[in-house]
Amino acid sequence: MIHQYKLNGYNIVVDVYSGSVHAVDDVAYDAIALVDAGVAREAAIDQLAAKYADHPEVTRADIEDCFADIDELTAAGQLFAPDIYADHAFDFKNRSTVVKALCLHVAHTCNLNCEYCFAAQGKFHGEAGLMSFETGKRALDFLIEHSGTRHNLEVDFFGGEPLMNFEVCKQLVAYARSIEKEKGKNFRFTLTTNGIGITDEVIEWANKECYNVVLSLDGRKEVNDRFRKDLAGNGSYDRIVPKFQRLVKARGGKGYYMRGTFTHYNTDFTNDLFHMADDLGFSELSMEPVVAKPGDPEALTEADLPVLFDQYELLAKDMLRREKAGKPITFYHYILDLEHGPCIYKRISGCGSGTEYMAVTPWGDLYPCHQFVGDPAYKLGDIWNGVTNTALRDEFKMCNVYARPDCKDCWARLYCAGGCAANALHATGDIHGVYEYGCQVFRKRIECALMIKVAENLDPELAKNAAPAPAQDDCDGCSSCAD
Amino acid sequence: MKHIQTLNTRDMAKSLQNGGCGECQTSCQSACKTSCGIANQPCEKK
Numbered sequence: 001m002i003h004q005y006k007l008n009g010y011n012i013v014v015d016v017y018s019g020s021v022h023a024v025d026d027v028a029y030d031a032i033a034l035v036d037a038g039v040a041r042e043a044a045i046d047q048l049a050a051k052y053a054d055h056p057e058v059t060r061a062d063i064e065d066c067f068a069d070i071d072e073l074t075a076a077g078q079l080f081a082p083d084i085y086a087d088h089a090f091d092f093k094n095r096s097t098v099v100k101a102l103c104l105h106v107a108h109t110c111n112l113n114c115e116y117c118f119a120a121q122g123k124f125h126g127e128a129g130l131m132s133f134e135t136g137k138r139a140l141d142f143l144i145e146h147s148g149t150r151h152n153l154e155v156d157f158f159g160g161e162p163l164m165n166f167e168v169c170k171q172l173v174a175y176a177r178s179i180e181k182e183k184g185k186n187f188r189f190t191l192t193t194n195g196i197g198i199t200d201e202v203i204e205w206a207n208k209e210c211y212n213v214v215l216s217l218d219g220r221k222e223v224n225d226r227f228r229k230d231l232a233g234n235g236s237y238d239r240i241v242p243k244f245q246r247l248v249k250a251r252g253g254k255g256y257y258m259r260g261t262f263t264h265y266n267t268d269f270t271n272d273l274f275h276m277a278d279d280l281g282f283s284e285l286s287m288e289p290v291v292a293k294p295g296d297p298e299a300l301t302e303a304d305l306p307v308l309f310d311q312y313e314l315l316a317k318d319m320l321r322r323e324k325a326g327k328p329i330t331f332y333h334y335i336l337d338l339e340h341g342p343c344i345y346k347r348i349s350g351c352g353s354g355t356e357y358m359a360v361t362p363w364g365d366l367y368p369c370h371q372f373v374g375d376p377a378y379k380l381g382d383i384w385n386g387v388t389n390t391a392l393r394d395e396f397k398m399c400n401v402y403a404r405p406d407c408k409d410c411w412a413r414l415y416c417a418g419g420c421a422a423n424a425l426h427a428t429g430d431i432h433g434v435y436e437y438g439c440q441v442f443r444k445r446i447e448c449a450l451m452i453k454v455a456e457n458l459d460p461e462l463a464k465n466a467a468p469a470p471a472q473d474d475c476d477g478c479s480s481c482a483d
Numbered sequence: 484m485k486h487i488q489t490l491n492t493r494d495m496a497k498s499l500q501n502g503g504c505g506e507c508q509t510s511c512q513s514a515c516k517t518s519c520g521i522a523n524q525p526c527e528k529k
Contacts, residue, residue: 343502
């Protein structure tokens, strides 16, 4: 299976099952489409010769050469590669899985009252509550016990607002650090916070202990404050932005993301990303479509889709401009490492929810992921007795791209691995369903991300910027670029 | 090739033999939490 598209002046061909990406000229673009359509070779050559009759540089011999190149790539397994992975995907039912990540809901309460919150203002449609140290400690022990030989263990401090239970977060990190060496593990902590509770102590702790921090900000003040309000109805922007800036400045290059949500009210979300980059000085950015019920005023609509597509294209082109100017920004969904990205097992095994990744409530209950918390039908078990609803776990084990009939003909299937089970459930009533709106957004983002990669390879100005920086000795002691 | 430039990409079929160590992050870690994919996950195998 292949996917062809044109974007930003590039003709791009993606070979789905080999993972190959080709940048082609117009003749090759058309020739590949004819091969894909099954047109006989001589007829295809005739068609192209007629189409390019007004282009003297495109000779019949040239067209024949182009088809020879296509044949060569096909023989090398880089074009029209067959699907050789389906049988492996169905083996997954019998695989033994290890738990490698927990989303610790240390606080089912929040000091903001964001109207669009999928977690229902932090309470996940249930009681408010804080996780005790004993429960959190048991969750970390559960993770170690069920992680097999896996070395890196990921733990998110999530909520609600996790900093409303900061003392327990600190105690849990201290506990993990005290045992990780003897257990042969390496804990990687992530803090996701709305910023209200950030203090100098939090900054010092997060920058020392957290592998990543996710800082919630929707962008422009009026956009952020439309939803991200406190309990009294006051917007949070003025209180959180200076704290986020201090935290990021002190972070010393360690990982972070400014994470925003866009809704029907700000489909021009690139202006929010550019505000965060240009006015606030952040470079690591993420912006997510809102999770909302259809018909909610903030929910994204079908009519919004073309606007969103334009926005994603605009963002990609602007990121290239910034890269050329030597001031690049990162957009989470445009990160692609074509040479050292996920192996095929990762690509066909699904997102890992309910098997490798679980959410833990303040009371120690286990759910497939944070988006299922609060739905009793999706309770897997608890951290003391482990996964007791094994039938549900097995259902999630098989919840991958090959288990979703709607994904069969999708070119992006090995970039998304089947997508989000929670989104699928909310959209279709079935975790094996497909949230088509999300798929359309996802495919657009991947097209843009691949275009950026093509540009980085083909545009000499970008290739120049990608050249390694000179050794420090060559700089005569000047450190002006270190800022 | 005159008409086609192929980017360097990981060989998916080959990764069937040498992949699967499982050390990579799960998809919903880090930044998104609501609309995940796996394409932007780095491979941890050195």
